[in-house]
Amino acid sequence: xxxxxxxxxxxxxxxxxxxxxxxxxxxxxxxxxxxxxxxxxxxxxxxxxxxxxxxxxxxxxxxxxxxxxxxxxxxxxxxxxxxxxxxxxxxxxxxxxxxxxxxxxxxxxxxxxxxxxxxxxxxxxxxxxxxxxxxxxxxxxxxxxxxxxxxxxxxxxxxxxxxxxxxxxxxxxxxxxxxxxxxxxxxxxxxxxxxxxxxxxxxxxxxxxxxxxxxxxxxxxxxxxxxxxxxxxxxxxxxxxxxxxxxxxxxxxxxxxxxxxxxx
Amino acid sequence: xxxxxxxxxxxxxxxxxxxxxxxxxxxxxxxxxxxxxxxxxxxxxxxxxxxxxxxxxxxxxxxxxxxxxxxxxxxxxxxxxxxxxxxxxxxxxxxxxxxxxxxxxxxxxxxxxxxxxxxxxxxxxxxxxxxxxxxxxxxxxxxxxxxxxxxxxxxxxxxxxxxxxxxxxxxxxxxxxxxxxxxxxxxxxxxxxxxxxxxxxxxxxxxxxxxxxxxxxxxxxxxxxxxxxxxxxxxxxxxxxxxxxxxxxxxxxxxxxxxxxxxxxxxxxxxxxxxxxxxxxxxxxxxxxxxxxxxxxxxxxxxxxxxxxxxxxxxxxxxxxxxxxxxxxxxxxxxxxxxxxxxxxxxxxxxxxxxxxxxxxxxxxxxxxxxx
Numbered sequence: 001x002x003x004x005x006x007x008x009x010x011x012x013x014x015x016x017x018x019x020x021x022x023x024x025x026x027x028x029x030x031x032x033x034x035x036x037x038x039x040x041x042x043x044x045x046x047x048x049x050x051x052x053x054x055x056x057x058x059x060x061x062x063x064x065x066x067x068x069x070x071x072x073x074x075x076x077x078x079x080x081x082x083x084x085x086x087x088x089x090x091x092x093x094x095x096x097x098x099x100x101x102x103x104x105x106x107x108x109x110x111x112x113x114x115x116x117x118x119x120x121x122x123x124x125x126x127x128x129x130x131x132x133x134x135x136x137x138x139x140x141x142x143x144x145x146x147x148x149x150x151x152x153x154x155x156x157x158x159x160x161x162x163x164x165x166x167x168x169x170x171x172x173x174x175x176x177x178x179x180x181x182x183x184x185x186x187x188x189x190x191x192x193x194x195x196x197x198x199x200x201x202x203x204x205x206x207x208x209x210x211x212x213x214x215x216x217x218x219x220x221x222x223x224x225x226x227x228x229x230x231x232x233x234x235x236x237x238x239x240x241x242x243x244x245x246x247x248x249x250x251x252x253x254x255x256x257x258x259x260x261x262x263x264x
Numbered sequence: 265x266x267x268x269x270x271x272x273x274x275x276x277x278x279x280x281x282x283x284x285x286x287x288x289x290x291x292x293x294x295x296x297x298x299x300x301x302x303x304x305x306x307x308x309x310x311x312x313x314x315x316x317x318x319x320x321x322x323x324x325x326x327x328x329x330x331x332x333x334x335x336x337x338x339x340x341x342x343x344x345x346x347x348x349x350x351x352x353x354x355x356x357x358x359x360x361x362x363x364x365x366x367x368x369x370x371x372x373x374x375x376x377x378x379x380x381x382x383x384x385x386x387x388x389x390x391x392x393x394x395x396x397x398x399x400x401x402x403x404x405x406x407x408x409x410x411x412x413x414x415x416x417x418x419x420x421x422x423x424x425x426x427x428x429x430x431x432x433x434x435x436x437x438x439x440x441x442x443x444x445x446x447x448x449x450x451x452x453x454x455x456x457x458x459x460x461x462x463x464x465x466x467x468x469x470x471x472x473x474x475x476x477x478x479x480x481x482x483x484x485x486x487x488x489x490x491x492x493x494x495x496x497x498x499x500x501x502x503x504x505x506x507x508x509x510x511x512x513x514x515x516x517x518x519x520x521x522x523x524x525x526x527x528x529x530x531x532x533x534x535x536x537x538x539x540x541x542x543x544x545x546x547x548x549x550x551x552x553x554x555x556x557x558x559x560x561x562x563x564x565x566x567x568x569x570x571x572x573x574x575x576x577x578x579x580x581x582x583x584x585x586x587x588x589x590x591x592x593x594x595x596x597x598x599x600x601x602x603x604x605x606x607x608x609x610x611x612x613x614x615x616x617x618x619x620x621x622x623x624x625x626x627x628x629x630x631x632x633x634x635x636x
Binding site: 156158159161162163164165166167168169170172176177180181 | 343
């Protein structure tokens with residue numbers, strides 16, 4: 001017990017330093033109006049970066065990124081749940097073909113997929129934001145399905161059969177049995193899909209055709225011009241903070257969510 | 265008595281079809297308050313029949329009636345049927361009491377009311393003191409009791425049990441069987457139980473249906489299947505080991521063992537097989553010799569311990585006869601013994617049915633006269 005405590009008390013700060021050290025300059029840059037070499041700290045502190053972020057339409061890009069990421073997660077979770085369930089429980093030979101198609105985005109580089117899809121999006125007149133969301137869902141599916149598949153491997157479908165024999169409808173059995181048992185897997189898959197949407201650059205750039213401005217796109221655009229270190233630092237902090245905040249909220253509400261589902 | 269559940273012309277085909285024999289049941293029924301046992305080897309289709317009755321599988325054709333309602337095509341949640349699986353399948357996110365109160369909650373009862381009614385069922389299975397426990401902390405016997413209570417709390421017309429005690433140790437299994445008998449009397453339960461445990465079938469069954477390869481081989485009281493099997497296969501499935509080929513004429517069976525009378529109801533005249541249960545064969549020391557009808561001298565060629573008893577194999581002319589005797593009285597290999605088959609333990613079936621059954625059998629049994 002003592003050894004474990006000692007190990008934890010030693011490794012926790014080391015781990016913290018490992019992750020925080022690269023973030024320290026970003027944090028300093030976010031509040032620096034001037035920081036030139038060889039100064040170890042900024043010469044002038046200020047909020048120029050923050051105001052420039054607002055001026056450049058940063059809030060709009062954050063909202064756009066959030067909407068796209070949430071939409072990707074919301075679509076990828078039920079789709080990957082259905083896919084994983086059928087991959088695990090189906091005895092059909094066709095499930096291998098489905099598996100191959102489903103997991104193909106992991107072996108095909110995203111830019112190939114994107115370049116191939118782009119002409120179709122233009123020719124069929126699909127709204128750019130919708131096209132981005134659909135493409136990102138396709139890219140997220142292999143990962144979220146992989147995550148759900150391991151959860152479904154431990155999930156016995158007879159739980160739902162038992163619920164049905166106890167009076168639950170097919171949908172009721174899913175809500176009252178599958179959902180509480182699979183909550184964590186659903187959350188993990190949703191986070192993964194959200195992150196794929198949140199961090200994407202290439203899909204939004206090509207499929208969005210410059211009309212969909214998300215945070216990574218804005219950051220890339222800012223990084224191409226000199227003197228934008230402060231605003232870039234602000235964008236970097238936001239891009240880290242949002243997923244961390246989401247994780248914290250989910251962790252906190254995990255048990256509450258479970259209880260709410262059970263009381264349905 | 266009123267029929268609680270009935271199955272007619274039930275047909276079901278597996279996919280892919282070649283893998284398993286299809287289900288083809290002409291008629292099955294269970295009376296209210298009685299227990300029907302589906303008995304048979306693994307892969308016979310017993311569980312599939314239960315799943316068809318429960319509505320978890322859809323039959324190709326046929327009808328299923330529960331109470332007075334035709335439930336063919338009715339979804340499982342409207343059939344009023346309970347099913348206890350081999351694995352208890354308790355909901356891991358619920359406590360013991362909430363597992364049992366699940367059906368009441370589905371019916372729309374408040375949590376407190378559902379818990380009150382669940383507690384009554386937990387008392388019935390003797391687990392009221394564990395009501396608040398996390399189901400993951402229960403023992404195998406306890407989880408199966410909770411599972412039973414959960415199914416009973418839904419107040420089903422018919423309770424289906426799919427080998428519910430097969431994963432339990434012998435003592436716990438006996439306790440559960442006794443519990444089931446008590447519950448059956450207390451609640452006037454109608455049950456269809458799948459098992460391949462003969463003892464369980466004998467204890468619980470009002471009627472036994474022997475299933476093999478998706479078809480009913482024989483149905484009736486356990487004693488009938490045990491001592492009056494309709495054919496060779498039923499005899500083997502019920503654990504019988506002695507088969508003697510010969511022929512019957514005017515109430516007498518002629519074979520390598522000699523001539524012996526057979527009880528009325530046995531096979532009519534013609535080629536036949538005498539089926540004798542090993543525990544019915546009486547074994548005595550060869551001296552003093554008492555010549556009786558149905559007795560013959562043999563020499564012990566094998567002696568094997570089976571728990572508290574011993575199984576001996578004696579050679580009579582070219583025929584091998586197995587007998588179960590008390591371990592303390594078991595003759596040794598090489599001893600000459602007098603074997604006697606009592607009249608009420610002799611049962612003959614036609615050789616044609618025996619040969620057919622033998623051809624159909626998946627298992628290879630040695631016929632009499634062949635090496636054991």
